[in-house]
Amino acid sequence: MSSSKTILIAAASGRALAAAARRSHYRPLVADLFGDLDTRALAAANVVAGDMEAGFEVSALVSRVRQLADAEDPIGLVYGSGFEDRTEIIDALSRRFPIFGNRAEVVARAKDPRMLARLCHDLGVPHPEIRFDPPADPDHWLIKRQGGGGGLHIAFARARRPGEYYQRRVEGTPISVLFIADGHRAQILGTSRQWTAPSEDLPFRYGGAVRPALLDDASTREISCAAERLATGLGLVGLNSADFLVAADAYHLLEINPRPGATLDIFAHPDLFAAHLESCRGHLPSAPLIFTTACATAIAYAPCDLPSVPALDWPDWCLDRQRPQTRLAQGDPVCTIFAEAKEPRAAQAIVAERLAALRSRLIELGPITLRSEESAA
DSSP states (O other), X not given: OOOTTEEEEEOSSOHHHHHHHHHTTOEEEEEESOOOHXXXXXXXXXXXXXXXXXXXXXXXXXXXXXXXXXXXXXXXXXXXXXXXXXXXXHHHHHTTSOBSSOOHHHHHHHHOHHHHHHHHHHHTOOOOOEESSOOSOGGGEEEEETTOOTTTTEEESOXXXXXXXXXXXXOSEEEEEEEEEESSOEEEEEEEEEEEOOOSSOTTOEEEEEESOOOOHHHHHHHHHHHHHHHHHHTOEEEEEEEEEEOSSOEEEEEEEOSOOTTGGGGOOTTHHHHHHHHHTTOOOSSOOOOOSEEEEEEEEOSSOBSSOOOOOOOTTEESOOOTTOOBOXXXXXXXXXXXXXXXXXXXXXXXXXXXXXXXXXXXXHHHHHHHHHHHO
């Protein structure tokens, strides 16, 4: 008989889902790509089932997840990021465990650029023009990889490779709508404003987010209604998000993320994870989930190569803390910075200060870790 409070989690980074599960008094068993200190502290068991460069591979992940489940008999599995471009893994997992999330074919539809463009057209949701042949005016276009995430799949227009497509550039502020759905209806949980942390090779790399988005009421209603229509049109279940660019007089839907995503930490609520499970069973929350304070998170990327991360005295506002002796290249994610305040501008200012302080510390550590490695050799 399954334990009613034990749940499997599979995600590129499983920490945020594990934390959400603990807040709802579930016992998470986590398979991810990092096995960072926070995930190991939160999870009843944690296995690393791939690496950041290659991602997940179906047989290896299924084997590792089965190892987690063998002695536990969990109620099912929740997946996060890492599967939009390889939905066959979701399908393989669903043949072995009850899945609390969208079916593989639903994820494939949501991440298919042609299908999403047609759905937006049919529902009257503004969406940037897409194409698959090279544009005559490339300065007005981006190129994206189907199923990508975190902004790592977006670049300025160039020659297209397999699995990529062109999307016309539009102006606006990046706004994400988090919602929960039961396959027929959707309930909006809130909005967040996002920003990038560009590097030379990754001009649209995800930087962070703040909640609430400080959007005017009319724009909030418009994009919320659009997200609800898209959720119904796709038959989504559980926690999902819709990414928009919002300008003064227009908005455009950019992408649907058909799974719990990057804003879980700023939507921390004791009932959120349980609501995800229940909505996948067809039951939306009977009362709205209320978020009283403002929250912000930012990703700290390594400002230099760190051949061996030392045992740091991490501040309590650092999440996803790296294990000692982890090797990080410049640009690799080091941790997530968190801040909470009464107002979103204050939360974002605090997270920026903390990010700068950690970056300075990491720059100091760069030569130290290099010297330590040379001494060990």
